[in-house]
Amino acid sequence: MGGVDRRKRRFVTLLGALGVGALAGCTGGTGGGSTETETATAASAADGTSGGGGDHDEERPPGVSMEEFVHGPVPEVYRTALSQAGERRDPENLRTKEAVRFAEADESEFAGPNQDCGNCAEYIPDQNGDGFGACAKVEGYVDTADWCAIWESIEAHEAEGDEGGE
Numbered sequence: 001m002g003g004v005d006r007r008k009r010r011f012v013t014l015l016g017a018l019g020v021g022a023l024a025g026c027t028g029g030t031g032g033g034s035t036e037t038e039t040a041t042a043a044s045a046a047d048g049t050s051g052g053g054g055d056h057d058e059e060r061p062p063g064v065s066m067e068e069f070v071h072g073p074v075p076e077v078y079r080t081a082l083s084q085a086g087e088r089r090d091p092e093n094l095r096t097k098e099a100v101r102f103a104e105a106d107e108s109e110f111a112g113p114n115q116d117c118g119n120c121a122e123y124i125p126d127q128n129g130d131g132f133g134a135c136a137k138v139e140g141y142v143d144t145a146d147w148c149a150i151w152e153s154i155e156a157h158e159a160e161g162d163e164g165g166e
Contacts, residue, residue: 061131
């Protein structure tokens, strides 16, 4: 019974986070939904220039464009790699950074204490020495200091796996 309650709580939490994201999307922009605008917004979020004040470029691996950094593709070693909690990345089924409110954890008003990609179940740690990893659910390059609305603790993910047989 406790497993069902936890799943319900998680569902309601995720639903709330998605609702906040959807509301934020409804209040900004012209409603035209142009790919160019979405790309610019996602790039701004990734390079720290959105949200007022940040005028620095996000550090990126050498030779990686902002478009690749935000949307991918990521290096082959990450394409179908396993996350920290053992979830396989499916490159055909990834969310955009914009859709998950992707931001640096310390700059996000939604990230809780100790919530960043470095301790997320979906994070795939750096495997090629460039200082960035990837995510099993989100496109593009990911840093340990980032955060998004689908953040999930490794412990919670493992507990859900243990309940699968109940």
